[in-house]
Amino acid sequence: MHLIIESVGFGVATGAVIGLGAVGFSVQFGISNILNITYGALMTLSAYVGLLLINRGVSAWIALPIGAVVVGLVSVLYNRALLAPLVRRGTPPVAMVITTVAAGTILQYVIVAIAGPSSQSYGEQSGQTLHFLGLTLSEGQVVIIVLTAVLMLGLHLLLTRTTLGKAMRATSSNRTLARSCGISTSRVSDISWLISGALCGAAGVALAITTVSFDFSLGGLFLIPMIAAAILGGIGQPYGAMLGGLIVGVSSEVFAAVSNPNYKDIVAFAILIIVLLVRPRGLFGTGSSTRRLMEG
């Protein structure tokens, strides 16, 4: 029983990282309608940007926002230079997914070519552990949980309390209508790629902080829990993705504690398959998101 409670704490920390990634992925899909698989490779990129900084003596907590900014800007450029023009040329959605897989592969092998294929590590973070409510968490995990909560609250306020947030939600639910109301959808799109890229970058460094060692496959493998969380929450729904991240994180850590840790991702995978077969729109999917996901 103690083991299970402890693993819940770990699960919240894992879920925070998954949630960060899933929210970014979901926001991006909501606005751009593109399922961006390059997201995984971009997470790997930020982990390696973080590594570069940490190897020069920068603290991991400064590397994290820098990684977020770098990947945020790369995302905006990526969309402007490749994805948006392809969409304008009338490229079908499935070809867009293949494009993002191909771009992710290029980025991944550029990273391998520069940084080498061997495993890397950020080294030991400050070893202090904190105990409360029977949970044991490292300082790093606590910081990541708090950081995620703050970022999510910030995103919530942005989406609900500002004109920009309103414009983003309008663009997400009906792009054409939003444009005819005078919203600059291309600006909204840039900002959403910046935000989702920044969340992706933050998640990449956070993931590297919480794992013992990583290599170029870091972001690719993270696609399993992240896409499961995004789809469970209802893809395109930021709040759903937050909750989805938490559910996937906690259930996989608890499962790992009671069985074989190698099979941690199988829970995420089972959730993904069940949601796809039973309720493809996810927990929070609305009628319009269902129409978006089904054929026709």
Next chain:
Amino acid sequence: MGWEYYAVVLLVYLGTDLLAVWGLNLEFGVAGVANLAYIVVVAAGAYAYAVCTLGPSSNDGGFQAYIGGLSLPFPVALLAGSAAGAVVGTLIGITGLKRLRQDYQAVAMLVVSLMIVTLVSADSGLFNGSTGLALIPNPFASLDPQTERWSYVALVAVCCLIGLFVLRRFTTGPIGRTLRAMRDDDTAASAAGKDVVRLRLVVQAVGGAFGGLSGALLVGFIGGWSPSAWAYVETLAFLSCVIVGGRGSDRGVSAGTLVIAVLLLQGVQFLPQIASSPGLSEDFGWMILGGATIVFIWFRPQGVLPERRPRYAKRSSSDPSG
């Protein structure tokens, strides 16, 4: 001797890649299912062939653990490889039963691919985990080396010819037209009485059998198979052959296989090696492959040799039924 050996290797790769690309083109190019987990059916065929032809896992001091170990003759193992591909392909196809948007389904399949690699790597008792299987017997090992190699090329060629014969049943004629109609407008195809879900599962099974046979033939030649051989990027390599060659066109994707899978991915090995980073030329091959895929999607989505659109004779305006 060196060149002859290399020619044999390239011919075997060409044949096995052709089978895999034909299968993927049937699924993606003809029927419109973007199966990003395609490499999993190739792996299923390879593992099925391996555990059918290998002896019990206690052989050779039991240095590798696996299920099966049936010591079956190779024709049976090839059939088993195809069957394994067909079964796994159908199971993967079930993720699309809900008729999801195609790109959404493709992403789900990508996750399936990532997951199955993780599982097989983690379970050391199934197919020897992340180390993979080795010493898989070559069916012609008892012959002298030269005859052995060319016999294998002949075996691959025969399989390709049989494969091509089967493939044309599905990509041409009434079935081919039905599948293409389903790809272009599945609502219209359903309205015309076609059972879209069933057709997709059939295509997944047939495409899977092609992939399974490809994997089985490949592993019989190279003698080893491990999770690093079937990472999800390998599916991108096959997809790239389809996109560059010409989606939906059997001629096109065959040309694409020659250019991308053989000339590009094998050709980069002739780049000058840099001693400090030995894998660099291979990394470079993947970058070019990804770049070529994107360039074709951007500038020439129909590929080098596009699918021929069917032409029907125009009815004359005096035709009373017209």
